[in-house]
Amino acid sequence: MIEKLTSLFKGFRDWVEGNGPRPENEGMPPEAPPPLPFTLKPPTAHSARFHELTIRERRRLWLESYGGDLFSSLYVGIGILACVLFVFVLLAAVAELPPFGDPGNPANNEVVQRYVERGGRETGAQNIVAGMILDYRAFDTFGESVVLFTAAVCVLMLLSTVADDSSSRTAPCRFVQNSGLTALKPVQNSGLTALKPVQNSGLTALKPVQRDDAILRGVASLSIPIILLLGCAVVVEGHLSPGGGFSGGAILSAGLILCANAYGFDRVHRVFSERTFVRSSSGALLAYAVMKGWSFFSGANHIESGIPTGKVGNILSGGLILPLNICVGLVVAGTLYSFYALFSEGEI
Amino acid sequence: MVASTGNSLFAVEWLLLIFLIVCAVFVSCARDLLNAVVIFMSYSLIMAVIWVLLQAPDLAITEAAVGAGVTSLLFFLALRRVDRIGHSQEKKEEHHD
Numbered sequence: 158m159i160e161k162l163t164s165l166f167k168g169f170r171d172w173v174e175g176n177g178p179r180p181e182n183e184g185m186p187p188e189a190p191p192p193l194p195f196t197l198k199p200p201t202a203h204s205a206r207f208h209e210l211t212i213r214e215r216r217r218l219w220l221e222s223y224g225g226d227l228f229s230s231l232y233v234g235i236g237i238l239a240c241v242l243f244v245f246v247l248l249a250a251v252a253e254l255p256p257f258g259d260p261g262n263p264a265n266n267e268v269v270q271r272y273v274e275r276g277g278r279e280t281g282a283q284n285i286v287a288g289m290i291l292d293y294r295a296f297d298t299f300g301e302s303v304v305l306f307t308a309a310v311c312v313l314m315l316l317s318t319v320a321d322d323s324s325s326r327t328a329p330c331r332f333v334q335n336s337g338l339t340a341l342k343p344v345q346n347s348g349l350t351a352l353k354p355v356q357n358s359g360l361t362a363l364k365p366v367q368r369d370d371a372i373l374r375g376v377a378s379l380s381i382p383i384i385l386l387l388g389c390a391v392v393v394e395g396h397l398s399p400g401g402g403f404s405g406g407a408i409l410s411a412g413l414i415l416c417a418n419a420y421g422f423d424r425v426h427r428v429f430s431e432r433t434f435v436r437s438s439s440g441a442l443l444a445y446a447v448m449k450g451w452s453f454f455s456g457a458n459h460i461e462s463g464i465p466t467g468k469v470g471n472i473l474s475g476g477l478i479l480p481l482n483i484c485v486g487l488v489v490a491g492t493l494y495s496f497y498a499l500f501s502e503g504e505i
Numbered sequence: 506m507v508a509s510t511g512n513s514l515f516a517v518e519w520l521l522l523i524f525l526i527v528c529a530v531f532v533s534c535a536r537d538l539l540n541a542v543v544i545f546m547s548y549s550l551i552m553a554v555i556w557v558l559l560q561a562p563d564l565a566i567t568e569a570a571v572g573a574g575v576t577s578l579l580f581f582l583a584l585r586r587v588d589r590i591g592h593s594q595e596k597k598e599e600h601h602d
Contacts, residue, residue, distance in 0.1 A: 165534065286563045391566065399562035407570035414578055493575050500582050 170233055281466025281475040282396040290401070291478045291485075295449045298481075301403075302488045306442055309492040316499040370419070377419035384412035392486035396475035402485025409486065410493035417494075422502050429494065431504065438491045441484035448477050448484075518558055525551050539590050542580040549573035 210218070220227070255262045272289060280288035290298050391398075392405030417425045467474030498504065528548040535541035549572030556565035584590045 284563075400566050401563065404563070404566040404570050407567065407575055411570060411574045411578070414575070497575075497578060497582060500579065500586070 277469050279466075280396075280478065281469055282478050283470050283474075284396055284398060284401075286399070287396045287401050287478055287482070288475070291395075291481045292476070295477075295481065298402075298485065299445055299449055302442060302445060302485055305492045306438055306488055309438065309495055312496055312499050316503060374419050377415055381412050381416050381419075384408060384415065388412060388486075388490070392482055393479065394472070395482035396478040397470065397472065402482040403489050405482070406486040406489025406491075407493060409490035410497075413490070413494045414497045417498065417501075422498060425494075425498075429491075431495075434491045434495050437487045441487040445481060445484040445488075448481060514558070518555070521551050521555055521558075525555065538584055539581075542577055542584065545580070546573050546577045549576070 259265075272285060272293070276285045276288045276293075277283065280292040282288035282292065388405050388407075388409035388411075390405075391400035391408055392402055395401035395405065413425055413429060464476040466476050473479070525548065528544050528551065532541050532544045532548060535544060549568055552572065553565045553569040556562070556568055581590070
């Protein structure tokens with residue numbers, strides 16, 4: 158325990174002093190600490206000259222010989238002290254927070270009152286959170302979806318192996334093993350921005366070994382339908398029960414990833430190819446933009462869509478919330494799955 | 506700090522919070538990166554349960570799906586990419602062949 162604590166403290170000190178990563182972790186020879194600038198031997202009290210010095214000179218000498226150590230220990234001590242002080246300040250701030258669920262909290266203002274009192278009637282959503290994020294504040298959710306989509310596009314641009322001419326779809330993996338490190342080597346292709354796979358003769362591409370795992374397949378065959386069904390239910394019932402497009406889309410993508418791991422990416426590719434991804438994601442985003450951007454031009458405050466809200470609690474209620482949830486779910490599911498596929502295989 | 510309705514629930518909440526802090530500390534202390542990811546997964550799972558107890562089921566579902574599920578999957582993938590997991594086993598298999 159004490160050894161662990163001392164090693165932890167040593168690692169922390171290394172990190173504070175910028176000595177790089179823990180040497181033990183990297184399997185490298187332990188790095189000697191850099192010599193301090195002041196390596197003079199302090200004059201001993203027995204030397205003849207020491208008695209002739211004044212107190213001030215003695216102090217200067219001591220600082221010159223021990224100053225480096227003093228500085229580093231002071232540095233660490235002050236750092237720890239600052240951290241502890243910061244923690245206490247934060248804890249004090251937390252202690253000053255109003256109690257949880259108190260009706261007199263400053264967060265309980267007229268906005269919350271309006272949402273709670275009239276949210277169901279105005280949005281037609283039983284799940285008031287869905288009513289908020291997809292009706293009152295639908296444009297924020299649109300921004301979130303755009304952020305995810307942009308991230309997916311960037312990953313696609315960086316990691317995709319699809320060349321400019323779509324006929325030459327080559328080896329899916331362009332990670333090159335380089336002396337223990339996996340280096341990304343994009344090759345500029347004579348004016349083309351397309352990234353061609355690097356194929357070095359002696360180096361093996363890092364394709365994950367596809368093993369015939371009976372246990373994984375058995376569990377997957379049982380659980381994948383349940384997972385996908387649950388994802389669809391969470392997306393479609395977003396306005397009735399907890400959940401919604403984002404969480405449902407994440408569940409769907411988890412099911413797809415499990416399918417890809419158990420049965421191989423080709424199996425998923427039949428259902429969800431890159432073309433499907435591009436079309437569904439951009440189509441869903443466009444549909445979202447049209448549905449919610451339109452309310453800007455109509456002058457409504459994001460609520461009056463012209464679609465009847467229906468009876469609260471029915472599946473076909475809530476006006477635009479159901480299609481918006483489906484759009485967000487499509488974008489999220491496609492994006493998260495494509496992240497996994499791109500990082501793993503180099504293509505969707 | 507935490508909404509509590511009964512004494513037993515209160516105890517469960519404190520237990521979960523303590524476990525959460527333990528997980529958070531041990532994620533940063535774990536030498537093995539695979540262990541760190543697994544502990545991080547359990548952290549997300551505990552957080553999801555706490556969200557349910559705080560009556561935020563929306564957040565609980567998202568935390569369980571994204572935090573415990575997809576994020577950890579991406580972490581595992583990254584570890585495989587940098588040869589931190591699955592390397593030795595594959596080497597063994599190569600020797601067998």
